[in-house]
Amino acid sequence: xxxxxxxxxxxxxxxxxxxxxxxxxxxxxxRPSKVTLAGNAVTIVPLAAEHAGDLYDIVxxxxxxxxxxxxxxxxxxxxxxxxxxxxxxxxxxxxxxxxIIDNTTFKPVGWASLMRIDNTHRVVEVGNILFxxxxxxxxxxxxxxxxxxxxxxxxxKYRRYEWKCDNLNGPSKRAASRFxxxxxxxxxxxxVYKGRSRDTCWFSMVEEDWWEKGVKKGFEDWLDDxxxxxxxxxxxxxxxxxxxxxxxxxxxxxxL
Numbered sequence: 001x002x003x004x005x006x007x008x009x010x011x012x013x014x015x016x017x018x019x020x021x022x023x024x025x026x027x028x029x030x031r032p033s034k035v036t037l038a039g040n041a042v043t044i045v046p047l048a049a050e051h052a053g054d055l056y057d058i059v060x061x062x063x064x065x066x067x068x069x070x071x072x073x074x075x076x077x078x079x080x081x082x083x084x085x086x087x088x089x090x091x092x093x094x095x096x097x098x099x100i101i102d103n104t105t106f107k108p109v110g111w112a113s114l115m116r117i118d119n120t121h122r123v124v125e126v127g128n129i130l131f132x133x134x135x136x137x138x139x140x141x142x143x144x145x146x147x148x149x150x151x152x153x154x155x156x157k158y159r160r161y162e163w164k165c166d167n168l169n170g171p172s173k174r175a176a177s178r179f180x181x182x183x184x185x186x187x188x189x190x191x192v193y194k195g196r197s198r199d200t201c202w203f204s205m206v207e208e209d210w211w212e213k214g215v216k217k218g219f220e221d222w223l224d225d226x227x228x229x230x231x232x233x234x235x236x237x238x239x240x241x242x243x244x245x246x247x248x249x250x251x252x253x254x255x256l
Contacts, residue, residue: 023159025120025121025122028119028120028122029120029122029156029157029158030119030156030157032096032114032124032151032152032156033096034046034096035151035155037098037147037148037150037151039144039146040103040143040223041102041103041104041138041139041140041143042100042101042102042109042140042143042144042147043100043101044098044100044101044112044147044148044151045098045099045101046090046097046098047086047089047097047098047099047111048086048090048099049083049086049087051086051099051108051111052079052083052086052087053083054107055099055108055109055110055111055132056076056079056082056083058132059076059130059132060075060076060079060082064132064133067130067131067132069169070165070166070168070172071128071130072128072193072194073085073130074194089111089128092113094115095113095114095115095127095128096113096115097111097112097113097128098111098112098113098114098148099111100131100135100140100141100144102134102135102140109131109132109134109135110129110131110132110135110141110144111128111129111130112127112128112129112130112144112148113126113127113128113129114126114148114152115127115128116162121160122156122157122158122159122160123159123161123162124152124156124158124160124161125161125162125163125164126145126148126149126152126161126162126163127163127164129172139223139232139234142179142219142222142223142238145179146219146223149179149205149215149216149219153207153210153211153216158207159206159207160205160206160207161181161204161205161210162204162205163176163179163181163202163203163204163205164200164201164202164203165200165201166198166199166200167186167198167199167200167201168199169201172201173201173203176201176203177239178237178238178239179205179215179219179238180205180209180214180215180218180219180242181204181205182203182204182206182209183201183202184203184204185201185202186199186200186201186202187199187200187202214242214243215242218241218242218243219238221241221242222236222237222238222241222242227241
């Protein structure tokens with residue numbers, strides 16, 4: 001599977017029209033599966049009913065309701081309702097849910113999923129992300145996103161990795177940019193959820209970003225122990241370690 005560069009073809013009428021790079025996809029790519037992805041701070045494992053108790057303890061209560069504002073889930077008023085939802089998610093194949101396990105406590109601190117799986121064109125989205133307060137703005141959270149991206153590009157050999165969010169969700173947009181996703185535009189009135197309209201902000205990461213434009217190396221250099229002081233504070237930001245990727249922040253320009 002490789003892009004062979006831009007080319008043009010001569011069509012009926014004698015005109016030359018530009019077409020995309022040629023790609024050889026002899027067969028569909030593998031579908032994401034219930035794998036275990038081990039990191040230094042976290043381990044990604046298939047979400048299971050046994051994770052419900054520890055997860056509920058750290059996402060329940062009125063002071064945690066903001067965690068669900070931009071998810072399709074509503075806050076769960078009871079443990080039984082939460083456990084039922086976790087069981088349902090654990091049985092789903094698309095979205096395919098994973099628990100994020102803290103390697104120090106061996107307890108789950110969040111979940112994420114690979115979804116809208118298109119193995120024919122080798123495209124997948126990361127979404128339904130629930131980061132508990134114990135995971136938010138941490139080295140472990142960044143490592144979790146690195147492990148999933150690495151799985152998508154290096155094991156599944158996918159071409160495109162997507163991130164989408166409510167356009168009003170500023171933290172999610174900042175996270176996508178920080179992780180190295182490229183802003184692609186806003187789909188106006190894209191959907192209705194929880195009785196409200198959603199404009200959806202689209203981001204992507206493609207295989208060239210991962211291998212050639214510094215996303216993979218940026219993650220790995222930032223996660224290196226040498227980038228943190230004795231208090232666990234970062235010395236350099238991920239964006240600074242990776243460097244700016246030309247055109248990544250937009251604006252999106254219409255070419256006619």
